[in-house]
Amino acid sequence: MLRRARLLAVLGFLIAGGIGIISSTQTWITVQRADTEQPLLVAGADALALLAPLSLAVLALGAAMSIAGRLLRYVFAVLGGAGAIVLILGTLPILSGAPLAAVAPALTEATGLSGDKALGSIVTALEPTAWVTAALVAWIVLLLASVFVLGTAHRWKSGGRRYEQPGAAHHEHTGPLDPIDSWDELSHGTDPTGPSR
Template identity: 50%
Template sequence: MIRRARLLTVLGTLLAGAIGVIGSTQTWITVILADGAGEELVVAGAAAVPVLTPLSLATLALGAALSITGLVLRYVFGVLSIAIGAILGVLSAQVAVAPPVSAVAATVTSATGIGGADAVADLVASTTSTPWPALTAIAQVVLIAAGLFTLITARRWRGSADRRYQAAAATAGAEGSRPHDAIDSWDDLSRGDDPTAEEQHR
């Protein structure tokens, strides 16, 4: 059960990161300018939420590292996942419900050369959000859930490092319990020891 929970946590984190990265390249908002011609502009996710790409890439890194980290880092990564999910979730939900002027300002300024929040707001006649902001917000809910689940179950995870240690210990134990063979006797002779001395004392 814990192994399955860990897998779901890692997959949920990777999924949220992947949706964020893909969404950053997609159209989030369509803007109609009030310039008489009704010029239409499209705003990508990375422009609407500038932190979307770096935080989504960080989420992917967290998901990849989560499967091999020790106990302390599991808690750290769980907290980071919750924080990233909360930040991107709030920003994405704002765009999905009612895009703020700040989400389209960079694109409008780039197209018109006019800057400033008030000036940009005067230029924008209407904005329409695509499904991408809502999808990204949902993905961040999944990320928050994955982070919380990491904090709850992290102590019961068995890491790959633990498995390697157990395998090494088992191998060492097996080697220590095997009979004294010809190779061991040759090693004893090379060190100046008499391999038959132990046998004579028995």
């Protein structure tokens, strides 16, 4: 399983970030209003302001983790875990009973009213949708993936030759070079067609 540890961790981050981005454009809360039979649909990004930016950050962390060295793996895991906790704490109140504050900006834009008393007088029900549950599951996956990275990152294989620092593992070739080795030599500032060949 450790051979696939990096893949599992990266997938955890990417899936969580992807669900977060998708859900930010979907309806999170349906607002039933006393002044009209037409409900107001509040998107995830409106209900939870940090949803889209943190989801994008999680996607970036997942992509970067696929090539990160050992120290950065731990940094990314801590950042991912912190983001997961923030998102869980932001999502739980909406799932357990959407607060008026989560829909206030959208409701003010739709009605022109502001203030808890005025808005509360026209709201008859706040109903969270399945996207809130999906997002919460995604944040739990992200938290588990972050813990998994912290527990296993020291045993992951390195990123491979193409991601190493120039010169860190560079050595002179003594045999014939294939096209990829020739490009690597050029990247290190060595002419593969020079007289030493």
